[in-house]
Amino acid sequence: MAPYDVKRERKEFYAPKNTAWAIVDVPEHQYIAIDGTGNPNTALAYTRAVEALYAVAYTLKFAGKRTAGGDFVVAPLEGLWWADRPEAFTSGAKDTWNWTMLINMPPWITEEMIGDATQAALSKKKLPAVSQVRHLTLHEGPSAQVLHIGSYDDEAPLLHELHHTYLAANGLRPSGLHHEIYLSDPRRTAPEKLKTILRQPAERLDG
Structure with a gap:
């Protein structure tokens, strides 16, 4: 049996x-998560957070092989993003960005297993x-979602369309944090070919 892969099992969302x-x-998903603040391009805290997240993810992957659920492919890195001042995103004040970085976990991975893997890692x-x-x-429930192809810094026009045109045209308003799913490895992919899922609950x- 092929290892569980969220990109295959939940194509609509991954x-x-x-x-x-x-x-x-x-629908409901479960993750391992880590929180922080700072520029993702330069903050040491961000680099260390992502390293820690992957360390726990791979510990869970190897532990999963011994469970009834079995092996799984480590899912793409994801992030929830927000700022105390919304203009911090449009002005590029990345040092003030808040983030929760995520990696999706298969349904059979329990909170206890995550605790054990954290201690082991x-x-x-x-x-x-x-x-x-x-x-x-x-x-997250109902959400606007799009596949963005290109540099992370080129997301602005799509996000402007979302917040100034698309949501209102569909009778909607934001109800959760901006969510990104990074399908490409930026270390191995040219910026213009990066694939990122943008999602806004x-x-x-009139709700």
């Missing part, structure tokens, strides 16, 4: 093809940030 905004109903990898990795469940204006 392998969309639409490059124009569309509404999807995102902390002991083996000696990465202090591992102690900050936690379990998180998200149920939304609720009805």
